[in-house]
Amino acid sequence: MNLSFYEAQLALVPELPLLIEQRYQMLKLIKASGPIGRRTLSSMSGYSERETRTMLDLMKEQELVHIAKEGVSTTEKGIEVLFVLHDTMEEKSGRRQLANELAERLGILKVHVVEGDSDDSPLTKKLLGMQAAKQFRSRIKGNEIVAVTGGSSVAAIPSFMQQDELPNVQFIAARGGVGEEVGLQANMIAASFAESCHATYKAFYYPDTLSEEAHAVFQHEPAAKEMLELYSRTDCVIHGVGDATKMAVLRNSSEEEQQILQDQQAKGEAFGFYFNQQGEIVHRIRTVGIQMEQLQDVPLVFTVAGGASKAEALLSYLASAPSQTILITDEGAAQNMLSLM
Structure with missing residues (x-):
């Protein structure tokens, strides 16, 4: 059996495509609406406030979003990630x-x-x-x-x-x-x-x-x-x-x-x-x-x-x-x- 690197990743983390899709959509939502409050973001995305907070913490740790008093917004790195992933995500959708x-x-x-x-x-x-x-x-x-x-x-x-x-x-x-x-x-x-x-x-x-x-x-x-x-x-x-x-x-x-x-x-x-x-x-x-x-x-x-x-x-x-x-x-x-x- 000759697995590709991606297939090996899926075997180890089968939920990987779903996680990428969720975080991509959340990042895209922040880019379109930011600065946006966490509660509003939760309501617009359909995720619970707890799920939203978890995703935001992860994206903040990766320097994809900036969290301030006026709300959450995308960083330059976050915008670049959206740009790089765009074509692949559109194809998959x-x-x-x-x-x-x-x-x-x-x-x-x-x-x-x-x-x-x-x-x-x-x-x-x-x-x-x-x-x-x-x-x-x-x-x-x-x-x-x-x-x-x-x-x-x-x-x-x-x-x-x-x-x-x-x-x-x-x-x-x-x-x-x-x-x-x-x-x-x-x-x-x-x-x-x-x-x-x-x-x-x-x-x-x-x-x-x-x-x-x-x-x-x-x-x-x-x-x-x-x-x-x-x-x-x-x-x-x-x-x-x-x-x-x-x-x-x-x-x-x-x-x-x-x-x-x-x-x-x-x-x-x-x-x-x-x-x-x-x-x-x-x-x-x-x-x-x-x-x-x-x-x-x-x-x-x-x-x-x-x-x-x-x-x-x-x-x-x-x-x-x-x-x-x-x-x-x-x-x-x-x-x-x-x-x-």
């Missing part, structure tokens, strides 16, 4: 296979799937933000124009980019401001990205209720013309995808507009465009922003959205998304998307 199958069937560049379902867990939304920040930073050169949309998934990204220095990158709103919650508007999120990366940003405010005639005039205003010129030179777009019905309600759309969306069987929304199941644009709101045809020429496109409830909306947008799209999603959305396909 089945998420890598799930992501590859989705990318192939959707015809897009890449898919990254994080664990969990954003519909059920606020932590999963943080993991989406952490993964999106990692992928963005690995592909950005440092002198790009980056357009970002509003929404909670995109808003979760900047907090994971606090150690990045990108002074020559300019963040801009992917379209004029609309009536979402202030903290989730594209202008505010662009500012958050810029602050985290020590970069610059350009805000763009667009009234929600312009008539068709006023909209035509507004496009010739200096601020709008400047943004249109920036959109033509955009190097990267980071955007979310919304459920068509929910977005119409969020924007206080008229009953007539909501009826149009219902009649046209709109499923998803992105950039102010509404899509049906086949990926066709069936409606759009009046605003100044990146156009769908422009998106085809943007070198880097990150689509960030998760939750099983978003599967239909994601499929409607991705049916016509540019091939250079990188999708960051979660297991809830990914599995539901495959089942719908």
Whole structure:
């Protein structure tokens, strides 16, 4: 019998894979949420306070975490351990296979799937933000124009980019401001990205209720013309995808507009465009922003959205998304998307 080193380890400590998985997930949770209190960590991880304390003591001894009055956080060594283990752990979990199958069937560049379902867990939304920040930073050169949309998934990204220095990158709103919650508007999120990366940003405010005639005039205003010129030179777009019905309600759309969306069987929304199941644009709101045809020429496109409830909306947008799209999603959305396909 010729056992490999790993097989010999398993023979001696059969619970080794489970222990590694548990501690890896705990370390990842601390990275996404830290500094975090021990009790909160116990509640979010599903382990008892005693089990949590035991794991934290072990990880502190190995200098993977730092425990202070404000909570537990990862050390540089802990972050490095997460980085080294990431690919192997993703392969073992089945998420890598799930992501590859989705990318192939959707015809897009890449898919990254994080664990969990954003519909059920606020932590999963943080993991989406952490993964999106990692992928963005690995592909950005440092002198790009980056357009970002509003929404909670995109808003979760900047907090994971606090150690990045990108002074020559300019963040801009992917379209004029609309009536979402202030903290989730594209202008505010662009500012958050810029602050985290020590970069610059350009805000763009667009009234929600312009008539068709006023909209035509507004496009010739200096601020709008400047943004249109920036959109033509955009190097990267980071955007979310919304459920068509929910977005119409969020924007206080008229009953007539909501009826149009219902009649046209709109499923998803992105950039102010509404899509049906086949990926066709069936409606759009009046605003100044990146156009769908422009998106085809943007070198880097990150689509960030998760939750099983978003599967239909994601499929409607991705049916016509540019091939250079990188999708960051979660297991809830990914599995539901495959089942719908």
